[in-house]
Structure formats: structure tokens, C-alpha cells
Amino acid sequence: SERGGPVNLRDRVEYPHIIISGRKKYSMAETRFSGVHNAMNILSVALVTGAMKICSKRTREYLKNISGLSHRLEFVTEKK
Helix, strand or coil: CCCCCCCCCCCEEECCEEEECCEEEEEHHHCCCCCHHHHHHHHHHHHHHHHCCCCHHHHHHHHHHCCCCCCCCCCCCCCC
16 A cells, blocks of 8 residues: 555465465466466466456466476575
8 A cells, every 4th residue: 555554455476376356266386386476477377368358277277287498497406
């Protein structure tokens, strides 16, 4: 809000969940992506495909099967 108080957005990221119209619609666990930045990208995809009247089930299936570009911020190992 303008005064810095809480904002209740119906479409938002509550990592690892993507909230559309106030309901958990997608989870990052259902994708090959991680990170809040990718969750924000998925939120954008969900909003655009919804506006285009593309079924959310079809969007979910697509998101399950795509991945980022190879060697682009690819996980290599965990430092101990």
C-alpha cells in the first residue's frame, strides 16, 4: 500500500507456491525450476495464459516438462 502497510494481492508468489485469484494454483515442486525469480516468471506465465483462456491444466503440464537452458545457472554441487 502507499503507506507501507500490508498488501493483500490475489495474484502473488508465496514461495514455493504461486497464488492465482487468492488460491494456491502452482507449486515450484511441480517444475524443474527453483528460486523466487523463477516463481515470479511462472506467475507471469500463469496470468498471461489465463488471460488468453488457456486451460490451467495445460499450463501446469507444460511447466512440468520444460527446463532452463543448459549451463544457465545450472546446479553443479553443494559446498559443505
